[in-house]
Amino acid sequence: MPGTRRKTTAVALAAAASSIALLATACTGSNDAGATDDPKAKTTLTFWHGWSAPSEVEAIAENIKSFEAKHPNITVNVVKGITDDKLNQALRTGGSNAPDVVSSFTTDNVGRFCASKALADLKPFLDASGIDPEKTFLPQMAKYTQHDGTRCTVPLLGDAYGLYYNKDAFEEAGITAPPKTLSEFDAVVKKLTKTKGDGFERLGFMPLFVGYETTVEHYGAGFGVTYLGPDGKSNTAQDPAVKALFTWQKKLVDELGGFQKLNKFRTALGDEWGPKHPFHTGQVAMQLDGEWRGKMASDAKLPFEIGAAPFPVPDAQAADYGKGYLSGTILGIAGTSEKKNAAWELVKYLSTDTDAVVSFANAIHNVPSTVEALNSPKLSDDPLYRTFVDIAQHPKSTHAPSSVNGGAFLLTLQDSGLAHEKGAEKDLDALLRKNDEQVDKDNEQAG
């Protein structure tokens, strides 16, 4: 059957070539760092953002409406629900439909965005507008929006991570206040946990690294993990905080019945962004989460009362109680945009106009990213929300450092954490040495 043979060979060639073509077609596009457009000229900007919930989309639309009222020459074409994968491709290819202004929830990618010049350097724009980012934004947020001296993003609201707890479950277990240290926390977790057969009726806390927000970096802020040494090399094997974090987490996993038992319970729980989140359903009594969970919980009209507090710290760091992990939305101008001056007007308005920042923060329950907005009397006084505003302002709250390889070093450490929690790697020192080697190789390749 020579016909079939030729056909099959052609199919094989086409099949193998398709993956290659996929790459080659992405290898176009260029960067124009210059900004020559007139910001007062009539123009249309395209703004991509990641929010997708109706209330969030409505809130950002309100902000855009206010911006357009103040800048009648600029019309903004808003595209919602954009993920970083879509963003990456659009930033590479450019074109008439590509975004001029982009936002991303993945702060870990700032290093990659700045190093590759995917996003334009904002320093000339900030200087021209007389904005000092170090004084305008919260110090940690000002820090995580730049990489190696290049500021290619600014913060647009922030996220702070803390502990949510089920007040009814606390009362039932005779617990009067949220734990402040990890030894107190471990005791509370066990008190709140109710077993049922070979599973759980209620788990005090789900400590596994996989799923939800219990990632290494979210825990890491409490421990003071540094990730990278002064020479820029991975130092997880040298940093005692990493070992302390992994040891504590594994001990809690084991005390609650081990990885298998917890993971089986986890797979039966609802997803993080749905109404069946295990904290909403009462299947877990405490949750490490961001400030948005308070709004999601109140929207879900839970049949029990909830409270929020900073996540407990290691006993030796009790004096630093109140700190937490910080993250948030970042805002930048596409390197390929030909309307950078007009785009800057939008970026400036969204990120630094106090009324715009406060109204948006109140609407979507995120932490304001500017100092002025944090002190604004118009900011919501909801006590749950205020807990996270306080965590955001704690001087020892941190974010993971930026890296030329984006958040790859965090994902590698997360993989190490997964191997450790399930007992696949028993020698923690060797595991962390291996982790450092891999991160350094990856960074060298990306550099």
Place this chain on the structure above:
Amino acid sequence: MTTAQVSSGQTPSGRLSPGPRAKRTGGARRAERTRRALRTLGFLSPWLVGFSVFFAYPLISTVYFSFMKYDGFTAPTWVGLRNWVYVLQDSPFFWPSLRNMLWLVLVMVTCRVVFGLGIGLLITKVKAGAGLFRTLFYLPYLAPPVAATMAFVFLLNPGTGPVNTILGALGLPEPDWFSSASWSKPSLTLLALWCIGDLMVIFMASLLDVPKEQYEAAELDGAGPWQRFRYVTLPNISPIVLFAVITGVIATMQYYTEPLVAAKVASGVIGGSGQTFEPGYPDKSTLTVPHVIYNLGFQRFDTGAACVVAIVLFVLAMIFTGFLMRRRSGFMAAED
């Protein structure tokens, strides 16, 4: 030697020389050949353009970029073999993805061909309700891959899935399916078997095409069911079996959606735009070569390293296909 001989171009030594008449004929032939070649090229030009733009250029570019540091934003710079060394020696993803590919090619493709053929055989034997069975087995193939995968992750959920509930009730072991590195690929294989409709239809058509006289002759010779299958059915449908194997191998080498969705859903990292997800959960057991290409090229902005993986995939696809085609040639020759 006659005048006629000399005038025809033959030299006194007996060798032919191009005389004036012969020169004219040769020139006309060359012109005709050129015209034919141009005509052929004219007819072939759409294909040639397509081949150049969608195959030759990407292939050459891929080889070129495999020696470059290129992030898609800044100009590429020469790095020699650095990308090759990184992928083949230092990447934590490449070898696991290759091992997974080999497993899936050997196990999943074999299971699909055997199961597809088995179902095809059964349905062609069924007298009553054949249409209903054909529909039942074909319908899952129409399900979008993402929906089918999510349904399977739900069905095989270790904690609440109906499959484990039934297994538990029967006192049988309850695997962790997509949450276990040992069970994730068998789970994907089960999903592939559920979506067997395409192969079943192809096998059914080929089975119905086997001449009945050959079965009758075999029966007269006293052949049993197995002998009839071995000596009548199989030789008749062998081109289709090989087609199924080759297309199955190629599709498996490009396997992307199902393992990615299964890993995302099983790991719980499914909805947050701010969450970065690297495929392969659990323990890189569902990582495929296209995942690595995507991750390197489009998430890590490392086009050079991604090109290396793409070239390896291309070469492997060629080797697998070439090997299978050679086997096919031998098989068909023996049959002839």
